[in-house]
Amino acid sequence: MNQLNTKTELADSWYTNAERKAAHYLALLQEELGHKSYRDTLLTDFRLWEKELIKPSAWQSALSLAGRKPDYKDYGKFLRWQRLTGGLDDYLERSVTYMYMRDLGKDLASPSTQRRIEKLVAFLKQHLIPSSDSSNDSKGIPEHMSLAGIYRWAQREGVELAVIWAINKLRRVSDRIPPEMNAEHAVRKLIKIMIGVVLHVMDDMDDHIPPAERSRRLDQGIRLGYSYGLTYPFIDDLMDSGVLDDAEKSQYARMIRHTLLHGSVPDVKNWTGNNAGLIQYVHGELREAFETIRKHQNPESLPIFYEQSYVFFQSQDIDRDKSPKVSNYTNEELLLPIIIKSASSRLIVRSVIGAQEDEAFDQRTFYFGLYNQLADDFADMYDDLAAGAVTPYTYYWSNHRERPDLLNPFELYWAVVAHLIHRVYRSQPTARKVILERAIGGIKRFKQKVGVDTYQSFMRVFAVGDASFDNMLERLIQKADRVDFFDKLLREQMVSTLRSNREQKERFSETVKGLREEINALLPLQAQGGSEILGESLTDAANYSLEGSGKRIRPIVAWVMCVEEYGLSPSSIAPLIRSLEYMHTASLIFDDLPTQDNSSSRRGKPTLHLVHNSATAELTGLFLIQKAIEEQSSLTGFSPKSVLQLIQYSSSKAADMCRGQEMDLRTRGQALTLEELNILCYYKTGIAFEASLLMPAILAGADEKEIQALKKYAYHAGIAFQIKDDLLDAEGNVAMLGKPVGQDESNSSSTFVTLFGKDGATKTMWEHFCLASEALNELPRDSAFLAHLLHYLIQRQS
Structure with missing residues (x-):
């Protein structure tokens, strides 16, 4: 109990010290508010900054040639517009400078800081800025x-x-x-x-x-x-x-x-x-x-980490516990937890990485936090009011008439701005420019977000009340055009990308699930009838192998390519879909035989040679291959030349798959080189992916450039798929895979895992993922399905 009391007392002292520092900061700001000195100071800053808003005629000309400014949420267009109008360097410089102030707590007067800012700007221009409309971002991401x-x-x-x-x-x-x-x-x-x-x-x-x-x-x-x-x-x-x-x-x-x-x-x-x-x-x-x-953590920074983390959590908890129904919160109760949590969120980072203490960093970061928090709360004010959240703005909005003692958070924000520019950054011109541009830009975005009428209703409550100041501020909001920041653009693009990925992933899953059910209904072979002596044992054996928990990746890919990419009718391509799965299932039957991989289960049930015998399994495999050719030859509605080309392609790839399996058997127990392993994977796995892509392209009459891009994608996707299989075999489980694990080791097979180890195999898989992704960029269309297929191939657990 004594230890618990000691720990509690220690935690209380941590938070008390943080409150004392926050109270001192609030007192400084209240002093500025009391004698209104921040207003005259900022009016001078406003006038200096306003001169920088006046664009020379050459600049105006560039703007007119570039056309209307695009929505800053449109990542590619917005950055290309910045480049075209000559504003990209200034845009990136102020954005990176702001990051060095907000996130890194740097002194802008330091030459080393300026060099690092220049270096990061150069990096962003090289790696994050699209150079033309043909950049990858034109395809969505x-x-x-x-x-x-x-x-x-x-x-x-x-x-x-x-x-x-x-x-x-x-x-x-x-x-x-x-x-x-x-x-x-x-x-x-x-x-x-x-x-x-x-x-x-x-x-x-x-x-x-x-x-x-x-x-x-x-x-x-x-x-x-x-x-x-x-x-x-x-x-x-x-x-x-x-x-x-x-x-x-x-x-x-x-x-x-x-x-x-x-x-x-x-x-x-x-x-x-x-x-x-x-x-x-x-x-x-x-x-x-x-x-x-x-x-x-090193022993010296661990106590700091605990203290800062506790103070951060406690300030969040206190702030979260506020209720809009309580009308008598003091200014200190409203603002001290906000000052503490806004500063702590970034102060804690250096203790997380175990960096040495830096008092100057701590001071700058502490003072900067409230600037961010008040700006964010202003931007979210409309939504916070609707949600019943308590922030300085929503509380002032609801209680200012009855509570003349409450600090106006908008006026407090400008006192913070003046304090940062002149006390923290010592009137440094770049700091003044960046801080004011960020502040004005935030208000401008809020006005655009809520509309002029709502904005004006808010400003009737929150305006500072000094005509010179308020009018000057509104004039700057009207005139300011290039006050956007890269982190805001990046934020919008990131959210858009994450949302798009989620929606496309959901569509991918729904497509796969729906098509799997449709394809499963297409596959069963019908009894032929005729002589009782012949019977239907091969048909039954084939249907047994076709059933089960097969992923049907290849026919699903072929269906999507045919119908969604090339606009072919589902009914016309049903024979192609059946042929692909018949060929694939035949290859699995042969792979599982005792003379080859000797597998005991496939698709979650006993392999065919165990249910019947090896002879029946071999005949069933041959039977399915012939049925696949029969299906391909029955494709109607396509030119005879295309169908013949498809059959020729299919037959040659089936022969190549046989060569791949023979190579696998012949080289067991041998250490393969990377080149040999790539060849083996392509012939065993990549060809099947290639066929599911190219056979639809052949029927649709795709040009040679597209054919080559699809081949490249299939080659690398197939190897990535095989490496994932190797990894799952090494560490997976039978229930999820539907087949035995550890087969590669028991068969003394060379795999990417045996060649590189798990970490090396994983990196090699990602390399092929990248190469396949880059091949997609060469296609004349944006195939979200093929992109998410790649994600599925390397992230699947079965």
Whole structure:
């Protein structure tokens, strides 16, 4: 009990110290508000900045030639417009400068900071800015936001395994976000924190650091960034949502406090409430995240991490507990928790990565936090009022008539702006420019979002009340045009990309599920009748092999290509669909034979040679191959030349698959080279993917360029698929796979796992994923289905 009391007293002292510092800051701002000195100061700043808004005639000419400014949410068009009008450099410079102020707490007067800003601007121009309308972003997703683009960055930095780990973690988090929470915004915030932590890690390294050490630190930063960022969806957002009831929130808060006070995560086996399953998952992820952070802490920074984390959580909890029904909150009760949490969210980052203490960073970051929070609360005011949330703006809106003692948060915001420009950044011109542009831009976006009438109704309440100041501010809002920031554009694009990915993934799943049922109904062979002596044993055996839990990937891909990509009628291509599955099933029957892979189960049930015998299995395989050719020859509605070309192609690829299987048998027990393994995978797996793509293209009369792009995609997708099979065989389970695991090891087969190990095989799989993704960019159309097929191939668990 004494130890518990000591820990509680220590936590109370942590928060008391934070409150004391926040109260001192609030007192400074109230002093500025009291004698109104911030107004005259800012009016001078406004006039200086207004001169920079006046564009020379050449600039005006460039704007007229470029046409109307596009919506800043349209990533590619907006950035190309910035480039065309000559504003890209200024746009990126102010955006990066703002990141160095807000996220990294840097002194802009430092020459080293200016060099780093210039370096990051150059990086953004090279890697994140589209150069023409033919860039990948014209197909929907900017390259740097695609998995392939992210992995290519990881390769350059030598952090492939950390990025693969993070991608898998983010996918699982996104899948487990409850419907009551916004999955896209939750994941976006998580990614934002990860990027912020990585920026801190990069900023702590100079240009002379050895590549191996740079990679090690970035790897660590990615994992630490995820571990810290996870607290946003699974603590902050979860507690703010309606997912947990009051009793569950209380349990959850106790668990978090215990963790931060005692340095260990308590168990939740006795969780009471309706969300036990969700909490078990969240608890497991947070436990792992906590252990990851603690593992990388040095003894000196660990106490700082606990203190800052507790203060951050406590300030959030106090702020969250406010009710709009309470009308007597003091200014201190409203604002101190906000000052503390807005500063803590970024102060904590340096303790997460174990960086040395930096008092100047702490001061700048502490003062900057409120600027961000008040700007965000202003931007969200309309939505917060509708949701009944308590913020300085919503509380002032509801209570200002009865409470003349309440501080106007909009006026407070401008006092913060003046304090930052002149006390924190010592009237540095770049700081003044960036801070004012961010402030004016935020108000301008809010006005556009809610409309002029609603905006004016708000400003009648929140305007400072000084005609000179208010009029000047409105004039700047009207005149300011180029006050957009890259992080806002990136945020919109990220949310749009995440939402688009989710919707396309759902459509992909629905398409696969629906087509699988349709295809299953197409496949059964009908009894031929005739002599009783012949019987129907081969037909029965074939139907047995066709049944079961087959994924039907190949006929599904062929159907989508035929119907959705090339506009062919479903009824006309039914024979093609049957032929592909007959050929594939025949290959599986042969693979499973005792003379080859000697498998005991397939598609979740005993293999055909065990149910009947090897002779029947061999004959059934031959029977299905002939039925496939028969189906192809029955394709009507297509030119005889196309059908003949398709049959010739199909026959040659079937022969190649036989060569691949023979190579597999012949080389068992031998150590294959990478080149030999690639050839083997292509002949065993890649060809089947290729056929499902090219046979529809042949029927549709696609040109040679498209044929070659599809071949390239199929080659790399097929190898990626095979590597995933190798990984599943090494670590999967029979129930999920529907076939035995460990077959490769028992057959002494050379695989990517035996050649490279699991980590090396995983990286090789991602390399082929990237090459297949890049092949998709060469197609004349945007095939979301093929893109998500690639994701499925490397993320599947069976």
